[in-house]
Amino acid sequence: MAYQIRKAAVLGSGVMGSGIAAHLANIGIPVVLLDIVPRELSKEEQAKGLTLEDKAVRNRMATGSIQKLLKQKPAPLTAKKNLQLITPGNLEDDLEKLKDVDWIIEVIVENLDVKKSLYEKIDGVRKEGTIISSNTSGISINAMVEGRSEDFGKHFLGTHFFNPPRYLKLLEIIPAKTTAPEVLEFMTTFGEDQLGKGVVIAKDTPNFIANRIGTYGLLVTLREMMARGYSIGEVDSVTGPLIGRPKSATFRTLDVVGLDTFMHVSKNVYDQTSGEEQKVFDAPEFMKKMVEKGWLGAKSGQGFFLKKDKEILELDPETLEYRPAGKLKTPSQEVAKQQKGLAAKMKTLVYAEDRTGELLWSILSPTLRYSAELNEEISDDIVAIDNAMKWGFGWEQGPFETWDAIGVKKSVEKMTQEGHTVPAFVQALIDSGNENFYKEQEGDLYFFDGTTYKPVPVNEKVIDLKRYKKKHGVIKSNSGASLIDLGDGIALLEFHSRSNAIGLDIMQMINFAVDEVDKNYKGLVIGNQGKNFCVGANLGMILMEAQDDNIFELDFTIKTFQNAMMKLKYSNKPVVAAPFGMALGGGAEVTLPVAHIQASMETYMGLVEVGVGLIPGGGGNKELYMKQLKGLPNGVTIDYLNIATKVFESIAMAKVSTSAEEARENNFLNFVDGISVNNDHLIYDAKQAALSLYENGYQAPLREKVPVPGEPGYATLLLGAEGMFISGYISEHDLKIAKKLAFVLAGGKVPYGTKVDEQYLLDLERQAFLSLVAEPKTQQRMQHMLVKGKPLRN
Secondary structure: OOOOOOOEEEEOOOHHHHHHHHHHHHOOOOEEEEEOOOOOOOHHHHHOOOOOOOHHHHOHHHHHHHHHOOOOOOOOOOOHHHHHHEEEEEOOOOHHHHHHOOEEEEOOOOOHHHHHHHHHHHHHHOOOOOEEEEOOOOOOHHHHHOOOOHHHHHOEEEEEEOOOOOOOOEEEEEEOOOOOHHHHHHHHHHHHHOOOOEEEEEOOOOOOOHHHHHHHHHHHHHHHHHHHOOOHHHHHHHOOHHHOOOOOOOHHHHHHHOHHHHHHHHHHHHHHOOHHHHHHOOOOHHHHHHHHHOOOEHHHOEOOEEEEOOEEEEEEOOOOEEEEOOOOOOHHHHHHHHOOOHHHHHHHHHOOOOHHHHHHHHHHHHHHHHHHHHHHHHEOOHHHHHHHHHHHHOOOOOHHHHHHHHOHHHHHHHHHHOOOOOOHHHHHHHHOOOOOOEEEEOOEEEEEOOOOEEEOOOOOOOOOHHHHHHHHOOOEEOOOEEEEEEEOOEEEEEEOOHHHOEOHHHHHHHHHHHHHHHHHOOEEEEOOOOOOOEOOEOHHHHHHHHHOOOHHHHHHHHHHHHHHHHHHHOOOOOEEEOOOEEEEOHHHHHHOOOOEEEEEOOEEEEOOHHHHOOOOOOOHHHHHHHHHHHOOOOOOOOOHHHHHHHHHHHHHOOOOOOOHHHHHHOOOOOOOOEEEOOHHHHHHHHHHHHHHHHHOOOOOOOOOOEEOOHHHHHHHHHHHHHHHHHOOOOOHHHHHHHHHHHHHHHOOOOOOOOEEOHHHHHHHHHHHHHHHHOOHHHHHHHHHHHHHOOOOOO
């Protein structure tokens, strides 16, 4: 049977349930959200004269959770309008609604008997072929499905999302013994393609993969901290970005997760294991006392850390009193910072004979051994374990990748010297004469499976540019960008300057790329796999030239950038931009003029130059204005001032979208531009979009004159800005910037509706940019942004 999910139901409307419902709504799937019926009235309900029989009361749990979605941070919804796709209900009156859905996700209390009782009711109403899954974080999937009908069993499995569901990539799928292979296959593909997740197939074992290893690692860290006399702040200072882990490191992570949640997860493994493993999962006494006191972390206002005034305090586990947070500073940290790449940093730190090395080795050594011992028990291969830890816990390298980084042979020798038994799986690797769990051959990656090396399974939609370049080479490269042959007649322009900031090197490659594609290719994709798509122009270079009074050089640079953007716009072959993460300032300007934008769902786009005392200089003002003009249907009377006002507000307030969907609402994307839910598929999707445009007979747009609001528009925009200044909302320098922006968007002092050439608008934009960059207050703002990383209001 061909499966399709057009409508879903989420049972349980807590933080996790409502978050999953929001994520489904984000991808356009209508959701019924059901929860229990309240047993007593709230004060508000009593005041309204409601009874326990009123629908508003009976649906209160789900309705309240839906409303909370609008206030939560980070936002679970990519656009507020998605809320209308979620319908509230309750588990007594609305179970019949389950007949109309294709997927039922249970997210209720972690109690086997309660879950089984609910499944019995579901079994009585669901239609055959409906997929049912549990978001349990550790209860046995096989135990849950016992006693259910054959069709229920075939379509039942675990789907363990990580919180928050919109942002965390990992989805652990846990088949039951009864799960039909075609259901598992469909849900894996659906999870990757529609939900945008990194899917890992886990076995039905306590806490599955990520929580099992992640919790073990955290508890080992606690054990070693206490045994070796480190403080909470010292541990966090070396277990974060220094070793390729999230900024929240160990204890800040626990504060965010919530100590009660963490204790529940660790107890789940404790109850189902024995011996030495069980001892590790017995949380320290001081943590149990913290739970008794209600010191659960961020949700209760204090946990391992407490913010008092502006000072961050750390907990002393011995006295349960707070003191100023400390940091570990040792020579190995300084040496590691000079190393290139995480592998070299890790090697330096782990074997260092100082307090950093001692702590990291004592944490990593048992965690690596534990991962290897569990390998066959919890997963089918090491790839699943590594991916689970990267996607669920934000590790840059999984356990086996870490082992390769520090050297398997060297680490095993040290473990053996310390009297530890090395897991048979690791010994098998060494006995086979190999020294790495992973190896690369002709650009393809292979993993050790216990006896031999097998290819790492790769979805054809996942294009790893680093590996792809090794295999296929590059057409041309310079310090800022490379042009790559993506195959099928499509080329890719990859930015790889620092922060992907745009300088003359990138502009040169844009010009070369358009010419090369015009001659030899069907289309061009602009994309990369850095931390962000592009955070704008090279601000340091602009400031240096401005401070040296090199206005001629700056004029040349801005003109070159504008010309490069026009070249992209009027390319004979389709150009597709693939933004993700931050696409700010010049990064947004690169995307605006192209034939098509294929954005990642998590794209944060905006023209933010006002924050550094400037206005966009690469054509961004003109392109955002023109994009809104073109978005209007034919035959509609166009109010040019209304459009200019919207663009003015967007740029003057430096608005940045919180998603690609919001970027569409802000008119940076139009209705034909695409959004990829799975960021790993972005380059593939952009390539397909470029091919489709070419195959449908793409023609470069005609160069047309642009109607502008002119002098009346300038006067109106100015009036608004002056009103903000008089009210004290903006500074005198802000007003000066606003005046320049208003003049550019109005098209200068011409009559309303005058049609002007694009070059005329670009010249206005460049002149405004150059006059602002020479201002001392603008240079102060630029300097502040470069040094402090945040805007200065002067």
